[in-house]
Amino acid sequence: MAFGYLIRRLDFVFAALSVAALVLGGDAALSGSGIFASGLLPGMAAEAQPQGRAADFARLSLTETFEASPYTPQVLFPVSSAPFPAWLTQAPQPVLVRFTPPPLPASRRPVIAICIDDLGEDLAGTDRAIALPRAVALSFLPFAEATPFLAAEAGRKGHTVLAHVPMQPVGATNPGPMALKVGMSGAEITRGMEYALNRVPGVAGINNHEGSRFTADAAALAPVAAVLKARHLFFLDSRTGADSKVAAVAGAAGVETASRDVFLDDDPSPAAISAALETLGREARANGVAIAIGHPHEATLKALAAWLAEGHGVTLVPLEEAMRLKQARAVALASR
Numbered sequence: 001m002a003f004g005y006l007i008r009r010l011d012f013v014f015a016a017l018s019v020a021a022l023v024l025g026g027d028a029a030l031s032g033s034g035i036f037a038s039g040l041l042p043g044m045a046a047e048a049q050p051q052g053r054a055a056d057f058a059r060l061s062l063t064e065t066f067e068a069s070p071y072t073p074q075v076l077f078p079v080s081s082a083p084f085p086a087w088l089t090q091a092p093q094p095v096l097v098r099f100t101p102p103p104l105p106a107s108r109r110p111v112i113a114i115c116i117d118d119l120g121e122d123l124a125g126t127d128r129a130i131a132l133p134r135a136v137a138l139s140f141l142p143f144a145e146a147t148p149f150l151a152a153e154a155g156r157k158g159h160t161v162l163a164h165v166p167m168q169p170v171g172a173t174n175p176g177p178m179a180l181k182v183g184m185s186g187a188e189i190t191r192g193m194e195y196a197l198n199r200v201p202g203v204a205g206i207n208n209h210e211g212s213r214f215t216a217d218a219a220a221l222a223p224v225a226a227v228l229k230a231r232h233l234f235f236l237d238s239r240t241g242a243d244s245k246v247a248a249v250a251g252a253a254g255v256e257t258a259s260r261d262v263f264l265d266d267d268p269s270p271a272a273i274s275a276a277l278e279t280l281g282r283e284a285r286a287n288g289v290a291i292a293i294g295h296p297h298e299a300t301l302k303a304l305a306a307w308l309a310e311g312h313g314v315t316l317v318p319l320e321e322a323m324r325l326k327q328a329r330a331v332a333l334a335s336r
Contacts, residue, residue, distance in 0.1 A: 109315045110284035113137065113291045113322030114304065115236060115260070117164045117207060120144025120151070125296030132301065133308060134158035137319035139207050141166070142199035143177040155202035160319050162236065163200040165193070165224075167211030170241065175210035180224070182217045189223040197231065204320070205234035205256075207293070212241030218249050225253035234323060236260065238293060258323035264294035264304065273303045281312045289325040 117139035119126045123146060129138055130153060138154045139162035140147045155161050166175035168182055180192050197203055206228065214220055215237065228235055228250070237246035237259035250257035261283050264276045276292070283290035294300045308316055 109313060110281075110287075111289050111317045111322055111325065112280055112284045112314045113289075113317055113319045114264075114308075115139055115162065115207065115291070115293050115319055116296055116301075117162070117209065117238075117293060118295045119154075119164070120147035122296050123150075125298070125301070126150050128298070128301045129296050130154050130157055130159065132305060133316060135316045135318050137162060139164040140200050141176065141209065142196040147199055148201055151203070152201040160204050161200060161202045162319075163196045163203050163206045164209045165196045165206045165211075166209045167214035169210040169214075170212045173210060179210075180214055180220070182214055182220045184220070186223040189220065190227055193224055193227040197227070197233070203233065205236060207236040207260075208238045208240065208246075210240060211238065212243075215246050216241055216243040218245040221245055221249040222253075225250050225255050228255045229253050234258075234320065236291070236319065236323065256320075256323060256327070258291060258326040260293045261290040262292040264292050265297055265300045268295075268297050268299055270299050270303060273300055274307075277303065277307045277312075281314055284314045288329060289322050291319070291322050291326070 113135075114132075115137040116129045116132070118141060119129055119138055120141045121144045126138075126146075129136070130150070134157060137160040138151075140151045140154075141164050143166070144150075151161050166177070166179035168179060169175060178192050178195050180189055184192070196206070208215055225235070227233075234256040235246055235250045237244055237250075237257060239259045244259070247257055247259065262276055262280045264280070265273050266276075267273075280290055280292045294304060
């Protein structure tokens with residue numbers, strides 16, 4: 001009874017759906033009703049078979065149906081573009097600032113720099129000089145046979161390396177081979193400079209060997225300054241004569257320069273060397289910075305090593321730093 005009742009109810013539902021399909025679907029419902037009914041008949045294989053012509057399928061293409069449909073999507077709430085906020089459109093433009101290197105920090109104590117020159121010929125003296133603290137600058141005679149090897153060794157140990165360029169003195173003293181002399185052409189002076197610099201590996205600058213006559217001649221110094229400028233090297237003036245023009249010529253060419261304040265061993269006796277070291281300390285305490293030049297004499301190197309170990313209220317700095325401090329002090333004094 002219950003099963004029969006269910007079948008009758010399904011027949012009723014099917015009939016109602018069919019009527020609704022005919023009312024709403026029209027011809028399309030009629031054309032598909034036979035296929036649907038045949039699929040429900042017992043023994044009928046429920047498999048899809050293509051029906052109708054190819055034109056029937058083309059008519060159902062997405063584009064054609066979409067364009068013809070009354071339900072084409074409409075933009076109900078159009079989005080209007082909003083302007084960028086003021087903090088973006090009115091942001092300040094970056095300002096390019098030229099970098100200025102910071103000034104050298106003021107030292108708490110006066111500073112000194114030491115340069116030992118005439119190196120290369122005296123092998124034992126050169127070895128002892130290389131054993132000094134690395135802040136001590138070492139200057140090598142270009143014509144000495146062992147200079148290339150010894151200068152390279154000094155550079156490996158951390159010393160500032162200079163070429164001790166021979167230049168013409170006032171008297172008859174021979175400063176050595178390839179010396180620069182007043183009266184040479186600019187090309188000859190340039191060749192002499194290139195020779196000296198190429199003989200000293202790792203060279204950072206020069207100081208003059210002898211040269212009281214040559215350094216007093218501005219015209220002769222001009223080619224020297226040009227070579228140094230091109231190679232970015234400095235000129236430590238040994239101040240072997242009172243009429244030196246090194247500061248003026250080198251400064252005009254843009255070459256870093258400074259002059260020594262004390263010779264440690266004009267008199268090579270131990271007492272005189274000790275007195276010169278005390279003078280160096282006083283100069284540094286009075287002016288903030290002082291530069292000394294010495295030679296590889298045994299008495300000089302021994303006294304210097306002992307004096308540096310004691311301190312004496314001064315700080316040993318590399319030669320380049322002392323030169324910059326001296327230049328800054330000279331500029332400050334000139335501006336007063």
